[in-house]
Amino acid sequence: MDDPEESELVDRLKRRDEAAFRELVLRYETRIYRLVLRMIGDPSEAQDLAQDVFVTVFRSIEGFRGESRLSTWLYRVAANHCKNRLKYLSRRARGRKRSFDEAVQAHALDSASMSTSANLPAPDQVIQGRQLEMHLRMALEQLPTEQRELVILRDIEDLTYEEIQSITDLPAGTVKSRLHRARLALMQQVRHLQGERS
Amino acid sequence: MNSAEARDRFSDALDGELSSEEQAAFQTALERDEALRSEYEELHQLVVGMHRLRKVDSEVHLLVGVQEKLRANGRRPKPRELLKETNQRLLRPTILALWLFLIVLLVVALLQLVELDTEAPAEPPESTSTMAPAQPGVPSTNLRSSRPRIRDTAETNVVSSRALRPKAG
Numbered sequence: 001m002d003d004p005e006e007s008e009l010v011d012r013l014k015r016r017d018e019a020a021f022r023e024l025v026l027r028y029e030t031r032i033y034r035l036v037l038r039m040i041g042d043p044s045e046a047q048d049l050a051q052d053v054f055v056t057v058f059r060s061i062e063g064f065r066g067e068s069r070l071s072t073w074l075y076r077v078a079a080n081h082c083k084n085r086l087k088y089l090s091r092r093a094r095g096r097k098r099s100f101d102e103a104v105q106a107h108a109l110d111s112a113s114m115s116t117s118a119n120l121p122a123p124d125q126v127i128q129g130r131q132l133e134m135h136l137r138m139a140l141e142q143l144p145t146e147q148r149e150l151v152i153l154r155d156i157e158d159l160t161y162e163e164i165q166s167i168t169d170l171p172a173g174t175v176k177s178r179l180h181r182a183r184l185a186l187m188q189q190v191r192h193l194q195g196e197r198s
Numbered sequence: 199m200n201s202a203e204a205r206d207r208f209s210d211a212l213d214g215e216l217s218s219e220e221q222a223a224f225q226t227a228l229e230r231d232e233a234l235r236s237e238y239e240e241l242h243q244l245v246v247g248m249h250r251l252r253k254v255d256s257e258v259h260l261l262v263g264v265q266e267k268l269r270a271n272g273r274r275p276k277p278r279e280l281l282k283e284t285n286q287r288l289l290r291p292t293i294l295a296l297w298l299f300l301i302v303l304l305v306v307a308l309l310q311l312v313e314l315d316t317e318a319p320a321e322p323p324e325s326t327s328t329m330a331p332a333q334p335g336v337p338s339t340n341l342r343s344s345r346p347r348i349r350d351t352a353e354t355n356v357v358s359s360r361a362l363r364p365k366a367g
Contacts, residue, residue, distance in 0.1 A: 025261045033258040038251060051263040058268060132247045140251075154213075155248035161213075180209035187241050 006070050013061045025054050028071065031157065032078050038152045039082035041141050049085055053078045068166045075159070076167045079149055086145055132190075139189035147182035154179055199223040201231045208238055212245050 012020035032053055037046035056077055064073055140148055153159045153167060164175050199207075199220075204227035210216050211224055228235040 022261060025264055029258055029260040033260065034252065047258065047260070047263070050258070051260050051267055054260060054264045055267050055271065058264075133250045136244070136247055136251060151248065155245050156251050158249075176209065176215075180206075183209060183212075183241060183245065187244055190244060 003069070007066065010061070010064060010066065010070060013058075021058055024057070024070075028074055029054075031071070032074060035075060035078050035152060035157060036082055038140060038156060039079070039145075039148060040085060045085070049081055050078070053081050056081065069163070072159075072163050072166050075153070075157070075163075079153075079167055082149075083145060135190045135193045136186070138193060139186050142189050143182060143185060147178060147185065150175060150179045151182045151186060155183075199227045201227060201234045204228065204231075204234060205237070208241055211238070212242060 009020055009023065013024060029050065033046060033050040036050045036053070037043060040046045040049060053074070057074060060077075064070070068076075140151065143151065149168065150164065153164045154161075159167070161172060161175055164170075165172055168175065170178070204224055207216065207220070207224055211221070216224055228238060
């Protein structure tokens with residue numbers, strides 16, 4: 001942790017400075033919420049879980065030794081919370097609120113209501129548009145948790161491989177190979193969704 | 199680099215992890231194979247499209263919720279306090295009942311021991327002459343009285359056989 005500002009923030013957090021904690025939440029809430037939302041898929045569940053992440057951080061800030069960046073540590077706490085919540089939800093059979101077929105059907109209905117749905121755009125135009133975003137969201141939800149986590153951290157959050165290794169505790173080779181497989185799976189899934197739509 | 203090798207390096211190419219030589223070989227492979235190139239383009243656009251997901255639909259404000267959760271957790275009684283509270287309501291009578299039960303058990307066990315002690319077999323008396331020989335046909339009342347009786351009978355038999363033996367000289 002080389003950033004002096006971040007180091008000072010951590011010191012203040014360890015002293016239980018309430019203003020520091022407010023600063024931490026305001027600084028990282030969007031990133032943490034985004035990660036949790038993409039992992040969990042449900043906005044209200046994601047909001048609740050993101051709050052839990054900050055509560056955990058507040059309670060266990062003494063355990064932060066400064067070996068990594070504060071943001072990396074926060075992502076790590078958030079990723080662990082997501083995995084635990086997903087396990088819990090799958091045990092409760094609530095993990096997927098919609099099955100894949102239901103999601104495709106809902107997406108088709110949603111697309112039908114869009115103004116551009118009368119003229120199917122070409123694939124390169126689709127990629128620029130809202131449909132691709134929807135396809136990607138849906139395809140992302142279909143990925144296994146471990147692959148989803150890597151795609152989110154690398155392609156959405158734009159983290160480096162070193163940061164991802166630190167968050168996931170995986171070796172570099174595993175991160176790369178798993179990410180490669182995840183991207184290919186995502187591409188297959190998007191193709192499938194586009195095929196369903198056309 | 200053939201097409202299969204190039205396909206395996208898609209992610210490396212997207213992440214800019216290829217060296218200049220590898221990049222050149224990769225480009226050559228793409229130019230040779232139309233299908234491979236379109237597949238790479240598709241993946242590239244997909245990764246670019248993933249950045250769109252950085253945008254979340256609504257702004258998020260977690261601070262109030264986090265503070266409420268922290269306050270709620272702060273108000274939550276600690277385990278010791280919970281124990282104290284439970285102790286006043288439930289634990290104390292339960293422990294009292296357990297103590298009473300243990301005392302009753304102890305008393306019962308002591309009574310059993312005393313009874314066993316009184317029933318335990320005693321050592322046979324030193325002098326057997328005072329004891330009356332066992333009466334045939336009369337059942338013995340307990341183990342303690344029957345044991346010496348058997349021995350007495352045997353000794354009596356020895357004495358009586360000595361008495362019957364004619365004296366030498």
